[in-house]
Amino acid sequence: xxxxxxQPDIQELKNINLITPQRKNLPNGVPLYxxxxxxxxxxxxxxxxxxxxxxxxxxxxxxxxNRMLREGTKTYMGSVISEKLDYYGAWLELSCSxxxxxxxxxxxxxxxxxxxxxxxxxxxxPTFPEKEFQIVMSNNLQEFLVExxxxxxxxxxxxxxxxxxxxxxxxxxxxxxxxxxxxxxxxHDFYERYYSSDNFTIFLSGKITPExxxxxxxxxxxxxxxxxxxxxxxxxxxxxxDTEKRIFINRDDALQSAVYMGNLTISRHHQDFKKLRVLxxxxxxxFGSRLMSNIREDKGYTYDISANIISYPDSGMxxxxxxxxxxxxEPLIREVYHEIDVLQEDLVSxxxxxxxxxxxxxxxxxxxxxxxxxxxxWQFVYTQxxxxxxxxxxLQSIREVTPEELRxxxxxxxCKNILKEVVTGKKSS
Numbered sequence: 438x439x440x441x442x443x444q445p446d447i448q449e450l451k452n453i454n455l456i457t458p459q460r461k462n463l464p465n466g467v468p469l470y471x472x473x474x475x476x477x478x479x480x481x482x483x484x485x486x487x488x489x490x491x492x493x494x495x496x497x498x499x500x501x502x503n504r505m506l507r508e509g510t511k512t513y514m515g516s517v518i519s520e521k522l523d524y525y526g527a528w529l530e531l532s533c534s535x536x537x538x539x540x541x542x543x544x545x546x547x548x549x550x551x552x553x554x555x556x557x558x559x560x561x562x563p564t565f566p567e568k569e570f571q572i573v574m575s576n577n578l579q580e581f582l583v584e585x586x587x588x589x590x591x592x593x594x595x596x597x598x599x600x601x602x603x604x605x606x607x608x609x610x611x612x613x614x615x616x617x618x619x620x621x622x623x624x625h626d627f628y629e630r631y632y633s634s635d636n637f638t639i640f641l642s643g644k645i646t647p648e649x650x651x652x653x654x655x656x657x658x659x660x661x662x663x664x665x666x667x668x669x670x671x672x673x674x675x676x677x678x679d680t681e682k683r684i685f686i687n688r689d690d691a692l693q694s695a696v697y698m699g700n701l702t703i704s705r706h707h708q709d710f711k712k713l714r715v716l717x718x719x720x721x722x723x724f725g726s727r728l729m730s731n732i733r734e735d736k737g738y739t740y741d742i743s744a745n746i747i748s749y750p751d752s753g754m755x756x757x758x759x760x761x762x763x764x765x766x767e768p769l770i771r772e773v774y775h776e777i778d779v780l781q782e783d784l785v786s787x788x789x790x791x792x793x794x795x796x797x798x799x800x801x802x803x804x805x806x807x808x809x810x811x812x813x814x815w816q817f818v819y820t821q822x823x824x825x826x827x828x829x830x831x832l833q834s835i836r837e838v839t840p841e842e843l844r845x846x847x848x849x850x851x852c853k854n855i856l857k858e859v860v861t862g863k864k865s866s
Contacts, residue, residue: 452829455811465634467638469639471641471642472645472815474643475645477644478547478644479543479545480643480645481542481640481643483540484638485639485640486538488631488636489537490535490606491535491674492631495619496609497616498623501574501624502624506540507531510564513558521551522552529541529543535606537820540559542556546643549652553652557657565625588694589861592686593697595859600701600754608677633661633664634662640816643808643809676701686861687863693762694862695861696758696761696858698770698857699756702754702755702850704749710746711835715835717745717746718797720851721757722745726743728744728773738761739769744757744758757773770858784844794836
């Protein structure tokens with residue numbers, strides 16, 4: 438019997454029962470992952486190309502190749518693509534990561550035959566028209582010119598360059614000259630290398646009926662296209678750290694300084710990674726973290742400060758970032774080191790650890806709420822080369838990590854002597 442005057446007991450989450458994708462190969466060999474989890478008549482098609490920024494031989498090549506796909510094909514002009522997608526209530530997203538390029542189409546089920554024809558044309562027969570290329574280049578250049586003078590942009594890229602070196606993809610900074618040197622032929626070359634039926638995977642999520650699967654199979658599952666000679670391969674890039682611990686980039690007109698601190702760390706395939714995520718969350722990964730409580734709430738040095746752990750194909754990076762008034766740069770950095778000392782010396786209290794656990798488990802649950810968010814999780818597993826049990830393993834690590842383990846992790850991975858400091862702003866007098 439339901440007693441409305443009594444608060445329900447809090448139930449501890451012991452495992453996450455994610456809907457597992459149905460895996461199959463289309464007749465032409467293209468892998469298909471189906472996540473049938475929707476109740477609304479909406480579907481999302483994600484096409485994942487194995488080839489991204491780390492595979493380009495010219496800056497901006499992967500990004501602009503992906504971006505230009507919708508600007509014109511042999512069947513449709515760019516304006517017609519936009520008009521038709523708008524008419525059918527569809528949405529197309531194009532994006533690019535280190536090792537992959539993505540095409541994501543959101544469509545109503547009833548208009549899927551029409552919208553998939555457009556997606557098929559975009560994938561199989563783009564023309565990279567010169568006029569549209571110049572417009573896209575001009576727009577991207579203007580956005581870059583605005584962004585490149587922001588202190589956060591300068592410090593963020595400065596930290597990457599300091600940790601990885603200029604010969605590593607993560608350490609290269611885009612320059613104005615990159616926008617003027619790249620040509621439509623460069624986009625054709627990248628497309629020819631990586632956009633082929635032998636080099637992509639499809640994720641299908643939402644309300645997936647037999648008719649939906651039939652439409653997708655008909656468009657992408659029978660004929661082959663593209664050049665099958667090229668394959669995306671993992672490449673080892675040299676990591677060359679800057680020898681300086683503090684890098685200051687002067688901006689006399691800066692009203693605030695951007696402070697970025699960080700060091701290289703383990704990748705997400707390391708056995709310590711999942712529990713290290715708990716430590717970094719406690720340190721600076723949510724609003725109640727140590728850094729926020731001390732530097733924002735208590736000292737008032739900044740409006741926002743955060744710490745996170747970022748994964749790249751060949752490594753991980755612990756990063757602490759904030760903006761502050763120029764006169765508070767040194768006190769802010771001192772307090773960051775103070776909080777590291779505390780984590781390395783004292784045990785985390787049970788109450789604080791419970792709070793962090795609940796926060797992380799809540800975030801994990803929220804990331805599984807819909808068919809499309811489930812698709813995001815399984816794409817993450819696929820592109821990162823993880824096991825299907827990854828999220829339940831993560832949940833177990835969050836639930837089981839102890840204060841003693843967190844202190845040991847802090848002593849191992851929060852190394853003050855190798856933590857780079859990149860500050861962009863006006864030098865204090």
